[in-house]
Amino acid sequence: MNASTNQNVQDSLMLRLKQETLSEHDRMEVLMKQSGAFESKENYAQFTLSQYYFQKDVENLYLDEKVQRLIPDLDVRGRSIAAFKDLEDLGVSPQQQSVATQTVAYPESLGWIYVSEGSTLGAAFLFKEAQAKFGFSADFAARNLAAYPEGRAIVWKRFKQTLDEAGFNEEEKNQIIAGALQGFKRFGDLLEDLKNLK
Template sequence: MNTSTDKVILENLMARLKQETSSEHDRMEVLMQQAGVFESKENYAQFTLSQYYFQKDVEHLYLDPKVQQLIPDLDVRGRSEAALQDLKDLNVEPQQQLIATEMIKFPESLGWIYVSEGSTLGAAFLFKEAQAKFGFNVEFAARNLAAYPEGRAVVWKRFKQTLDEANFTEQEKNEVIKGALNGFNRFGTLLEDLKNLK
């Protein structure tokens, strides 16, 4: 690669996000394995609870007019309602009301949304596992892992394009990356405490 190519990659927000959160991706995989999500329906139910809490955190950020202006298709995103329906199927009722993103501002909020949107790609594998191990599906206990109606790749590509075409300053890009790291940290904390979640 030459220096001009390096510069383009450095300036590309999605490329930076992928690079600067790669260790967090790896950490989430380790935490998922340690959680034994598919070892029992109880473990799976606790994982679904963590999904619900994280989605509530992310969807709180949708209320910001700046987020709404930048991402006009928010109505097809977000999975807290699907997770809540899954929890009802699994006889689990969320007890917590805390929203971890109460103080998060734009554009840091976009980093949290990046974590959520990126997780929809990995959810394809989780959805297959839930089907294979427990017989769960898009109508029972695995709604929150199902693909968007348009397909995972289409919606993810549209989100990536939106961020890359937003013309953020370096400081704003840094804020988005900070948000992504904090989003990963939040979900990691939920996974680490999976057995104690209520």
């Protein structure tokens, strides 16, 4: 990497996030394969439960006024209600009430939201799997994997642009990256404990 490229990475929060969470992306792919989420409807239901709990964690962060000011389209981004309806379709009632982000503060919270927003891109593949294996759809049992009404790419691009143009200083960028790593760890923990989730 030359000095110019390195400077671009330092300037772009999104590029730093991508680079510094690369190993976590890879780990999530491994955990997803190991989860056997699409091997049976029961496994898929447990995976949907993990999605629901993670979305509840992330949407708890939407309550912060600083987050609301920075990301004005939060109302289109949350997926916990969709996941809850999917669980109803699958005959599963979530038992846990607590969220893992009670002590997460801004701007660290943006790292968690980054993990959630990034997952919507990978969800395109998962949505196709749910359709192919089980016949699920955007109206039944796979709502939380479906695309945003205006499309995944447009909403993701808007989020990336928002973070890159926010003018965070170095310390704030480091906090956001730390938040992203926490978010990945949380979702990884959920995937590893999939069979025990209630």
